[in-house]
Amino acid sequence: MKTTMLEVDNLATGYGAVQALKGVSLHVDRGEIVTLIGANGAGKSTLLMSICGDPRARSGRIMLDGEDITAKPTHEIMRSGVAQSPEGRRIFPRMSVLENLVLGAQAAGQDPAQQLPRVFDLFPRLRERQSQRGGTLSGGEQQMLAIGRALMSRPRLLLLDEPSLGLAPLISRQIFATIRDLNEREGLTVLLVEQNANQALRLAHRGYVLVTGRITMSGSGAELLARPEIRDAYLGGGH
Amino acid sequence: MTAPAAVPALGITARLRAALVDASKATVVAFGLFFIMVGLRTDVSPTGALFLRTRWLDVALLCAAVFVSRLALALWLGRRKPEVGPAWQAAALSRAGLLFGPALLALALILPFVPGIGRYELDLGILVLTYVMLGWGLNIVVGLAGLLDLGYVAFYAVGAYAYALLAQYFGLSFWICLPLAGILAAFWGVLLGFPVLRLRGDYLAIVTLAFGEIIRIVLLNWVELTGGPNGISGIPRPTFFGLPFSMSGGPQTFAGFFGLEPSPSHRVIFLYYLILALALLTNWVAIRIRRQPIGRAWEALREDEIACRALGINITNTKLTAFALGAMFAGFAGAFFATRQAFISPESFTFIESAIILAIVVLGGLGSQIGIAVAAIVMIGGFELFRDLDEYRMLVFGAAMVVIMVLRPRGLVGSRAPSVLLGEQRRIDARFVGEGRG
Ligand SMILES: Nc1ncnc2c1ncn2[C@@H]1O[C@H](COP(=O)(O)OP(=O)(O)O)[C@@H](O)[C@H]1O
Ligand SMILES: [Mg+2]
Numbered sequence: 064m065k066t067t068m069l070e071v072d073n074l075a076t077g078y079g080a081v082q083a084l085k086g087v088s089l090h091v092d093r094g095e096i097v098t099l100i101g102a103n104g105a106g107k108s109t110l111l112m113s114i115c116g117d118p119r120a121r122s123g124r125i126m127l128d129g130e131d132i133t134a135k136p137t138h139e140i141m142r143s144g145v146a147q148s149p150e151g152r153r154i155f156p157r158m159s160v161l162e163n164l165v166l167g168a169q170a171a172g173q174d175p176a177q178q179l180p181r182v183f184d185l186f187p188r189l190r191e192r193q194s195q196r197g198g199t200l201s202g203g204e205q206q207m208l209a210i211g212r213a214l215m216s217r218p219r220l221l222l223l224d225e226p227s228l229g230l231a232p233l234i235s236r237q238i239f240a241t242i243r244d245l246n247e248r249e250g251l252t253v254l255l256v257e258q259n260a261n262q263a264l265r266l267a268h269r270g271y272v273l274v275t276g277r278i279t280m281s282g283s284g285a286e287l288l289a290r291p292e293i294r295d296a297y298l299g300g301g302h
Numbered sequence: 303m304t305a306p307a308a309v310p311a312l313g314i315t316a317r318l319r320a321a322l323v324d325a326s327k328a329t330v331v332a333f334g335l336f337f338i339m340v341g342l343r344t345d346v347s348p349t350g351a352l353f354l355r356t357r358w359l360d361v362a363l364l365c366a367a368v369f370v371s372r373l374a375l376a377l378w379l380g381r382r383k384p385e386v387g388p389a390w391q392a393a394a395l396s397r398a399g400l401l402f403g404p405a406l407l408a409l410a411l412i413l414p415f416v417p418g419i420g421r422y423e424l425d426l427g428i429l430v431l432t433y434v435m436l437g438w439g440l441n442i443v444v445g446l447a448g449l450l451d452l453g454y455v456a457f458y459a460v461g462a463y464a465y466a467l468l469a470q471y472f473g474l475s476f477w478i479c480l481p482l483a484g485i486l487a488a489f490w491g492v493l494l495g496f497p498v499l500r501l502r503g504d505y506l507a508i509v510t511l512a513f514g515e516i517i518r519i520v521l522l523n524w525v526e527l528t529g530g531p532n533g534i535s536g537i538p539r540p541t542f543f544g545l546p547f548s549m550s551g552g553p554q555t556f557a558g559f560f561g562l563e564p565s566p567s568h569r570v571i572f573l574y575y576l577i578l579a580l581a582l583l584t585n586w587v588a589i590r591i592r593r594q595p596i597g598r599a600w601e602a603l604r605e606d607e608i609a610c611r612a613l614g615i616n617i618t619n620t621k622l623t624a625f626a627l628g629a630m631f632a633g634f635a636g637a638f639f640a641t642r643q644a645f646i647s648p649e650s651f652t653f654i655e656s657a658i659i660l661a662i663v664v665l666g667g668l669g670s671q672i673g674i675a676v677a678a679i680v681m682i683g684g685f686e687l688f689r690d691l692d693e694y695r696m697l698v699f700g701a702a703m704v705v706i707m708v709l710r711p712r713g714l715v716g717s718r719a720p721s722v723l724l725g726e727q728r729r730i731d732a733r734f735v736g737e738g739r740g
Contacts (some may be wrong), residue, residue: 076332088517098640112611115392115611115612115614117611136616137611137614138614138615138616138617139614140614141612141613141614142614145611146613146614147613149608149609149612150610153606153609153612154606154609155601155602155605155606156605156606157601157605157718158598158601158602158605158720159720159722161722162598162601162721162722165598166598166599166602166613166615167613167723169595169598169599170610170613170614170615171613171614194723200654205735212613213613216613216614217504280541
C-alpha cells in the first residue's frame with residue numbers, strides 16, 4: 064500500500080520581487096526516490112528550501128505524512144523528520160568532521176552517540192577523518208559529510224540538492240550508489256535535485272522536470288529518460 | 303623524513319633585484335602621499351596671513367625610511383619562504399602552549415603577594431583583568447557566534463549604571479546588585495539582538511555601533527536619573543561579605559574581624575581577587591558552553607548561517623543567547639568597574655572602549671581564550687608602559703597591531719581545538735589544517 068510522505072500542492076514562493084516558484088505540485092511516496100531535474104535557476108533549490116520553510120510558501124500547501132507543515136517554523140520542520148543536504152554542501156569548514164556530524168544530530172534533537180555508528184558504517188571514510196577539519200576534506204568527502212550530517216537527524220525524508228555538483232564521475236557514481244543503498248536497505252525516502260539528469264533518472268523511481276518555477280513533465284525515471292525533449296534539453300552533448 | 307624543505311633556489315642577485323624593484327615602487331607611492339601630506343603645509347605667519355611652508359627634507363627622510371624598511375622586509379620575507387619546522391619542534395611548542403595557561407593562572411593567583419608588587423602594579427592588574435574579562439565576554443559574541451558587535455561597551459555601561467543607580471536609589475549592596483547588573487545587561491543584549499537578527503557582517507557592525515552610542519547619549523542626557531555628564535559619585539565600595547574595608551579597625555570591619563592591621567591595600571587586594579574570580583567565571587562558562595549544543599550552534603552560525611538553517615538550528619535563539627550571555631558578562635564587569643571607581647560618568651563608555659575590547663579579541667585570535675588573555679596583557683599593559691610617549695602611544699599601538707596582524711593574520715593563537723572527540727585525542731598539526739574555503 065503506497066502512502067504519500069510529502070505532498071506539495073500548488074506551491075508558490077520567491078525572494079522579494081523574484082517569483083521563483085509559480086505553483087508547483089508534486090508528491091513523494093514513502094520509500095521512493097524522486098528526482099527533480101531542471102536547468103540552472105529553474106527553482107530547484109528554492110523548492111527544497113521552501114519545503115523546509117525558508118523561504119516560506121506564499122501560497123499553496125506542503126504536507127508531510129498528512130500533517131500540514133506549510134506554516135511551521137524551519138527548526139520545527141527539521142525536527143519532524145526532514146533533513147537536507149544543501150546545495151554546495153555547506154559543511155562547516157573550520158569545525159571537525161565529528162563536530163559537523165554532531166551538529167546535524169543536535170540541531171534536530173537527536174542523540175549523536177546513537178546515530179554516529181550508522182553514519183560511520185555508511186561512510187567509513189568519515190570515521191577515518193573524524194578529527195580533520197571539514198574544510199580540508201576533498202570534494203567527495205565533503206559531500207559524504209553533508210549527507211552524513213543530514214542523516215544524523217534520523218530523517219524520514221532526505222532532501223538532496225545536487226550531490227554530484229563538481230565531483231569526478233567516479234565519485235558521483237559512488238554517492239549515487241550510497242543513496243540507492245540507503246533507499247533499498249533502510250527504506251529511506253529521498254527527494255533528489257540534480258542537473259546530472261542521466262544518473263539521477265536512472266537512480267530514481269520517478270522524476271519531475273522543473274522549468275522556470277513550473278513543473279512541465281513527470282513520469283517514471285525510464286519514461287523520462289526515453290523522452291526526446293529530455294534528451295535534447297538535459298542529456299544532450301555532455302556525458 | 304628530516305630532509306630540509308627545498309627552498310626554491312632563487313639566486314641572491316635575482317632576489318636582490320626583485321626586492322629593489324619592490325622597494326622603489328613603495329617609495330614612489332610613499333612620495334605621492336608624503337609630497338602633499340608632509341611636504342606642503344599651510345602656516346599662519348606672524349602677520350596673520352596664511353602661507354605655504356615646504357618641508358622637502360622631511361619628505362626625503364620619510365621616503366628613505368620607507369625604501370630601507372621595504373627593502374629589508376622584502377629580503378627577509380623572501381628568505382624564509384616554505385619553512386616547515388621539524389615535527390618535534392611543533393610538538394614541543396604545543397606542549398609549551400599547554401603549560402602556558404596554567405602558569406599564567408598561577409602567576410595571577412599569587413600576584414598580590416609577589417615581592418615588589420605594590421599598589422600601582424595591583425591597580426594595573428585589576429585593569430588588565432577587567433579587559434581580559436570583557437575580552438572573554440565579547441569573544442562569545444564575536445569569536446564564537448561570529449556576530450560583529452561594535453557596541454559592546456553599552457552593556458558594560460548598563461552594568462555600571464545598574465549598580466550605581468540601584469545602590470543610590472534603593473541602597474542595595476554590591477553582592478545583590480552584581481547579578482542584577484548582569485541580568486539587566488543580558489536583557490539589553492536581547493533587546494539589541496531582536497532588531498539585528500537578520501543583519502550580518504558590516505550591517506550588524508553599524509547597528510551595534512549606533513546602539514552603543516545611543517546608550518551613551520541617553521546616559522549623558524537623562525540628567526535627572528543619571529546625573530548626565532556629571533556622572534554618579536559616592537558609589538558604595540564592595541564589602542567583604544558585609545565587612546567593610548574601613549580604616550577604623552573596629553570589630554565590624556574587615557581588618558578588625560580578622561585581627562589585621564587596617565591597611566588600604568586590603569581593599570585593592572580584594573578587588574583584585576574579585577575581578578580575577580569574575581574573569582575566571584567568564585572563562586569557565588565560555589569553555590563549558592562551547593561543548594554544549596548551544597555553543598556548537600554558535601560556532602556553526604559563525605561558519606555558515608544558511609547551512610544552519612538547512613540543519614534546523616533555531617537561528618533566533620542561537621543569536622539571542624549569544625548576545626545575552628556576552629552582554630551579561632559585560633554587565634558583571636560594569637558593576638565591578640562602578641564599585642572599584644566609586645564614580646562613573648558616560649565618558650568611561652565611549653566607542654574607543656568597544657574598539658579596544660574588540661582589538662583584544664581579534665589580536666588574541668578570535669575564539670582563543672588564552673590568546674585573548676595575552677592580548678589584553680599586551681595591549682593594556684603596553685598602554686601603561688608607553689604612557690610617557692603621550693600621543694605617540696596610539697601610533698606605537700597602531701604599528702604594533704599592524705605588525706601582529708601581518709605576522710599572525712589569525713591572531714596570536716589562531717588554531718581552534720575541536721569541541722568533541724571520540725576515543726583517543728588525535729591532535730592535528732596546525733600546519734596541515736589550513737584555511738578552509740569561505
Ligand atoms: N536568495 C535569493 N535571493 C533572490 N533571488 C534568489 C535567491 N535564491 C535564488 N534566487 C532566484 O530564484 C530563482 C531560482 O533559483 P534556484 O532555486 O537557486 O534555482 P536552481 O536551484 O534550480 O538552480 C533564480 O532566478 C534565482 O536567481
Ligand atoms: Mg540550485
